[in-house]
Amino acid sequence: MRILLAEDDPLLGDGLRAGLRxxxxxxxWVRDGxxxxxxxxxxxxxxxxLDLGLxxxxxxxxxxxxRRAGITLPVLVLTARxxxxxxxxxxxxxADDYVIKPVDLNELAARLRALVRRSHGQPQETxxxxxxxxxxxxxxxxxxxxxxxxxxxxxxxxxxxxLNAGRxxxxxxxxxxLYSWGQEVDxxxxxxxxxHLRRKLGSELIQTVRGVGYLVPREQPGKxxxx
Amino acid sequence: xxxxASLQGxxxxxxxxxxxxxxxxxxxxxxxxxxxxxxxxxxxxxxxxAALLVVQQVHDIEDDDDGxxxxxxxxxxxxxxxxxxxxxxxALRSANAPAAPMVADGERFKSGFRxxxxxxxxxxxxxxxxAKRNVQVYVGEQTDSxxxxxxxxxxxxxxxxxxxxxxxxxxxxxxxxxxxxxxRRLARTLAERQPQALHPVVVAGxxxxxxxxxDSLNALFGRIAGLMxxxxxxTADAAHELRTPIAAIRAQAQVALAESDDALRRHALEAxxxxxDRATRLVEQLLTLSRxxxxxxxxxxxxxxxxxxxxxxxxxxxxxxxxxxxxxxxAAAPCPVQGDATLLAVLVRNLVDNxxxxxxxxxxxxxxxxxHGGGVRLRVEDSGxxxxxxxxxxxxxxxxxxxGSGQSGSGLGxxxxxxxxxxxxxxxxxxxxxxxxxxxxxxxxxx
Numbered sequence: 001m002r003i004l005l006a007e008d009d010p011l012l013g014d015g016l017r018a019g020l021r022x023x024x025x026x027x028x029w030v031r032d033g034x035x036x037x038x039x040x041x042x043x044x045x046x047x048x049x050l051d052l053g054l055x056x057x058x059x060x061x062x063x064x065x066x067r068r069a070g071i072t073l074p075v076l077v078l079t080a081r082x083x084x085x086x087x088x089x090x091x092x093x094x095a096d097d098y099v100i101k102p103v104d105l106n107e108l109a110a111r112l113r114a115l116v117r118r119s120h121g122q123p124q125e126t127x128x129x130x131x132x133x134x135x136x137x138x139x140x141x142x143x144x145x146x147x148x149x150x151x152x153x154x155x156x157x158x159x160x161x162x163l164n165a166g167r168x169x170x171x172x173x174x175x176x177x178l179y180s181w182g183q184e185v186d187x188x189x190x191x192x193x194x195x196h197l198r199r200k201l202g203s204e205l206i207q208t209v210r211g212v213g214y215l216v217p218r219e220q221p222g223k224x225x226x227x
Numbered sequence: 228x229x230x231x232a233s234l235q236g237x238x239x240x241x242x243x244x245x246x247x248x249x250x251x252x253x254x255x256x257x258x259x260x261x262x263x264x265x266x267x268x269x270x271x272x273x274x275x276x277a278a279l280l281v282v283q284q285v286h287d288i289e290d291d292d293d294g295x296x297x298x299x300x301x302x303x304x305x306x307x308x309x310x311x312x313x314x315x316x317x318a319l320r321s322a323n324a325p326a327a328p329m330v331a332d333g334e335r336f337k338s339g340f341r342x343x344x345x346x347x348x349x350x351x352x353x354x355x356x357x358a359k360r361n362v363q364v365y366v367g368e369q370t371d372s373x374x375x376x377x378x379x380x381x382x383x384x385x386x387x388x389x390x391x392x393x394x395x396x397x398x399x400x401x402x403x404x405x406x407x408x409x410x411r412r413l414a415r416t417l418a419e420r421q422p423q424a425l426h427p428v429v430v431a432g433x434x435x436x437x438x439x440x441x442d443s444l445n446a447l448f449g450r451i452a453g454l455m456x457x458x459x460x461x462t463a464d465a466a467h468e469l470r471t472p473i474a475a476i477r478a479q480a481q482v483a484l485a486e487s488d489d490a491l492r493r494h495a496l497e498a499x500x501x502x503x504d505r506a507t508r509l510v511e512q513l514l515t516l517s518r519x520x521x522x523x524x525x526x527x528x529x530x531x532x533x534x535x536x537x538x539x540x541x542x543x544x545x546x547x548x549x550x551x552x553x554x555x556x557x558a559a560a561p562c563p564v565q566g567d568a569t570l571l572a573v574l575v576r577n578l579v580d581n582x583x584x585x586x587x588x589x590x591x592x593x594x595x596x597x598x599h600g601g602g603v604r605l606r607v608e609d610s611g612x613x614x615x616x617x618x619x620x621x622x623x624x625x626x627x628x629x630x631g632s633g634q635s636g637s638g639l640g641x642x643x644x645x646x647x648x649x650x651x652x653x654x655x656x657x658x659x660x661x662x663x664x665x666x667x668x669x670x671x672x673x674x
Contacts, residue, residue: 015478102474
């Protein structure tokens with residue numbers, strides 16, 4: 001799950017990035033408000049962690065600008081501003097969660113997962129498709145009750161596809177989900193991961209739409225369509 | 228006499244005392260005046276009567292009966308007496324007049340006024356002689372009658388006054404009471420206020436005399452409110468400012484705990500330590516500031532600002548280089564100032580630190596210490612973004628951080644710089660650097 005971290009404090013930003021990476025997130029870190037707005041407009045992040053006291057552009061302004069631009073990704077505001085009016089203003093401006101520093105990394109990760117899940121219309125903590133159960137918190141995958149060992153990228157790829165079940169994701173979109181900036185991506189990396197996933201989970205789960213991309217069909221047609 | 232504690236009582240006492248005093252003076256003046264007028268009038272009557280007696284010079288004055296019976300026609304009549312002597316012999320007298328001439332013992336007076344005592348009674352006597360000097364007339368009047376008249380006149384004026392006194396006291400009490408009513412209202416307003424209430428006191432219908440007091444009071448409330456507000460803000464901001472370093476320490480420690488890669492764990496642990504150092508620095512700054520706020524320190528001795536600035540710039544240089552910033556120093560000549568070396572070092576450090584901290588990568592920073600117009604000037608300039616006018620004005624408020632300034636500053640540095648400068652009678656100026664385009668801070672020590 002690729003998220004944007006906007007935090008101007010070098011130590012805290014570094015710590016959050018490292019911690020969220022440990023917990024399976026792909027993290028891009030920006031240190032000022034303008035960069036945060038630019039990245040949020042340009043990249044399909046699953047969620048954003050936004051500090052409020054950002055250089056060049058206040059976090060609140062970033063939030064307002066992003067919401068005005070019609071970007072609906074979940075935004076978690078992480079700030080030292082604990083006054084109730086500030087919290088209310090943050091939530092009113094379109095923050096999905098408002099967390100006061102300091103925060104436990106596991107809690108932050110859990111909140112982010114919950115935000116992403118809800119933003120995809122998934123009320124449950126695990127994702128299911130054709131007998132495959134994916135638990136984002138435990139980073140585990142079960143197929144018909146048996147645990148399946150997946151590499152990090154494979155898990156992230158499956159996670160993205162299952163989150164967007166019923167939607168075709170292009171190779172570029174999948175790359176954006178899996179890699180943060182500056183990471184070298186082999187041109188056939190996605191194909192390789194898909195190949196591995198199919199080998200481990202069977203070829204039925206992930207379908208190829210030729211010339212477009214890949215999709216995991218929705219489990220129950222009666223369920224509300226994700227996004 | 229102990230002064231009454233109540234203003235109302237004091238005013239009442241004062242007003243009534245004054246009224247009584249004025250009345251007393253009035254009475255005395257009336258007494259003196261009436262007595263003089265009365266004396267004049269009655270003396271006139273005596274003289275008139277004597278003149279009548281002299282002029283009459285009754286034909287049968289030769290009659291040897293000296294006891295002419297004069298009718299008592301008026302209640303004052305017994306108090307008036309007369310004697311007519313013809314050729315030394317008593318020719319005529321009133322019933323109450325003695326046979327001997329109404330003169331004092333051993334005195335022979337023939338004309339004019341005398342006041343004398345005869346048989347224990349005090350008389351006012353007028354003596355007159357006929358033209359041929361063989362008629363001697365004495366007309367006398369007991370002075371107690373005059374006193375009685377005087378008393379009657381005074382009674383006439385004093386009684387109404389005395390009767391009016393309670394009414395006057397009541398009126399004065401009411402007047403004083405309503406006069407000090409605004410004071411009572413103020414007292415009630417103050418008593419009813421919540422202890423923490425610091426809004427201005429408003430007293431309806433406060434007289435002009437109370438306005439300065441109310442103004443001072445409200446100004447005091449304003450100052451206290453400002454102080455308490457600053458104090459509250461300080462506490463809130465201090466807590467707020469400590470949140471970020473603590474959050475960083477927590478995050479890094481958690482990363483270190485969970486990290487299996489040695490290099491990454493080491494990095495996280497080092498970052499944890501750096502976070503602790505930063506929190507420590509923040510706490511130190513808070514303490515410095517609170518110590519500075521306790522009272523101004525007095526300069527202790529000569530300090531070479533140039534040497535001190537060189538040391539501080541050398542200390543800050545690695546951080547500047549990390550950000551590819553160019554830091555220039557111009558502090559060749561010694562610049563002696565009076566002061567506390569430790570505090571002055573804190574001042575210079577904060578200024579240089581701010582310049583490094585708030586300037587972007589690759590910025591230029593120039594620090595200069597030089598003699599300037601008899602004094603010493605420290606100048607720290609940078610090519611950073613500078614500050615907007617509004618932000619320039621707020622600089623130095625505790626914890627005021629320019630929003631979007633980046634970096635982990637607490638905003639305390641400025642407050643500290645200003646305090647230390649004030650303690651050294653140095654002036655801090657903030658402006659836009661004409662050469663580098665960023666912020667230019669000058670600290671001037673007078674010569």
